[in-house]
Amino acid sequence: EDQVTQSPEALRLQEGESSSLNCSYTVSGLRGLFWYRQDPGKGPEFLFTLYSAGEEKEKERLKATLTKKESFLHITAPKPEDSATYLCAVQPVTGNQFYFGTGTSLTVIP
Amino acid sequence: DSGVTQTPKHLITATGQRVTLRCSPRSGDLSVYWYQQSLDQGLQFLIQYYNGEERAKGNILERFSAQQFPDLHSELNLSSLELGDSALYFCASSGGAGGSYNEQFFGPGTRLTVL
Numbered sequence: 001e002d003q004v005t006q007s008p009e010a011l012r013l014q015e016g017e018s019s020s021l022n023c024s025y026t027v028s029g030l031r032g033l034f035w036y037r038q039d040p041g042k043g044p045e046f047l048f049t050l051y052s053a054g055e056e057k058e059k060e061r062l063k064a065t066l067t068k069k070e071s072f073l074h075i076t077a078p079k080p081e082d083s084a085t086y087l088c089a090v091q092p093v094t095g096n097q098f099y100f101g102t103g104t105s106l107t108v109i110p
Numbered sequence: 111d112s113g114v115t116q117t118p119k120h121l122i123t124a125t126g127q128r129v130t131l132r133c134s135p136r137s138g139d140l141s142v143y144w145y146q147q148s149l150d151q152g153l154q155f156l157i158q159y160y161n162g163e164e165r166a167k168g169n170i171l172e173r174f175s176a177q178q179f180p181d182l183h184s185e186l187n188l189s190s191l192e193l194g195d196s197a198l199y200f201c202a203s204s205g206g207a208g209g210s211y212n213e214q215f216f217g218p219g220t221r222l223t224v225l
Contacts, residue, residue: 034213043112043200043216044153087153096166098143098214102152 006101023088135203
């Protein structure tokens with residue numbers, strides 16, 4: 001069964017304290033893995049797409065990496081405005097469905 | 111602003127009723143996706159349409175149905191509503207058929223409350 005697990009559920013960081021969020025997935029062939037940011041009461045905002053193991057993508061203080069079983073979202077020197085829920089989703093090669101994890105709620109304290 | 115619009119923003123109704131949620135995709139996008147987000151289950155994929163045709167179906171109840179019109183806007187119909195249907199409903203759009211190599215752009219959502 002295709003599924004996505006994100007950890008931790010919640011993370012509190014001091015401003016400037018780097019850390020990583022984990023997304024483990026089980027899928028019968030990966031077409032793509034997606035990272036989104038969601039602010040309270042708003043729709044998810046696209047961050048990255050990763051297609052194959054070893055791929056990395058960066059955007060400002062965020063860097064996403066992918067292995068055959070998991071993806072990491074590394075946050076370097078976070079700021080309070082990085083506080084949000086970060087969602088991971090996978091799309092298997094069979095079908096067009098997307099499977100989302102339940103997210104990691106990140107709080108960055110000034 | 112993602113360019114995806116959803117109406118209404120909020121909807122309060124009673125059990126047993128029927129409602130329609132509307133979504134207009136980004137200009138040029140042919141694919142529309144519907145998702146349900148509740149506190150205990152996260153974001154659940156419901157259904158995808160591409161250029162008017164159903165392309166993929168997820169965890170969508172038989173009481174729910176959707177369609178995409180020639181102008182590419184989409185409607186999600188929810189009937190015989192139950193308390194458990196209370197959730198945020200998101201629409202997303204992308205440019206591709208399978209959405210596989212295209213990021214999805216999400217609308218602001220419709221918050222449905224069933225009393």
